[in-house]
């Protein structure tokens with residue numbers, strides 16, 4: 001007899017999550033009560049108009065910002081109850097970030113940029129292996145100025161992935177890239193999700209990107225409007241731009 005299928009514990013769970021910036025008449029309600037459950041190992045795309053709260057949610061789940069009210073858990077650990085030093089350890093040990101702008105050190109090679117992270121990580125992969133994973137193993141000795149925008153973003157992804165995080169948070173990772181280069185970066189994110197089982201949460205304005213996700217969350221005005229699960233997914237190279 002086969003064992004009953006178990007529902008995996010969620011990677012993230014939020015209840016009534018709010019975030020207000022400022023006070024009184026100047027208050028901005030960036031999140032207005034977000035209830036969310038995300039299983040581990042998925043590639044999730046967050047869509048929504050500018051200012052709808054996507055980055056705010058990403059930053060709270062990534063331990064970069066704090067909620068105003070409500071709870072957020074990573075696995076069984078409550079992020080919203082952590083001290084600053086606990087959040088620092090959470091970010092260091094569990095989380096990788098990729099932003100629109102690559103934030104590479106211009107005076108360091110691709111490999112040295114990745115090493116900056118692996119030197120302080122708990123369970124890093126070799127920097128060369130991380131660069132191989134993003135297809136840049138042969139360019140490891142190049143400086144950022146000698147790489148295209150898409151290649152620099154792939155170095156940034158290698159840097160985020162090299163510490164073998166459980167979760168990769170990506171905020172507009174293709175925002176500064178042309179369509180061909182953007183697709184190549186999306187393919188790298190999909191490869192990371194599949195090869196390493198890393199949960200990937202990606203905020204984007206590129207709505208077509210939703211077709212490659214397992215799950216698509218649409219935001220409006222600080223709340224989740226819809227959550228869809230894709231029965232079939234497109235390959236990044238099939239995505240219209």
Ligand SMILES: Nc1ncnc2c1ncn2[C@@H]1O[C@H](COP(=O)(O)OP(=O)(O)OP(=O)(O)O)[C@@H](O)[C@H]1O
Pocket residue numbers: 021022028029030048049050051052053054055056057203
């Ligand atoms: N540090 C801050 N101080 C004050 N207001 C902020 C701050 N960060 C975000 N906001 C406001 O909170 C709201 C939500 O912002 P957020 O960046 O989460 O939206 P977004 O959906 O990610 O937008 P975009 O797609 O433009 O990045 C916006 O009105 C924004 O101006």
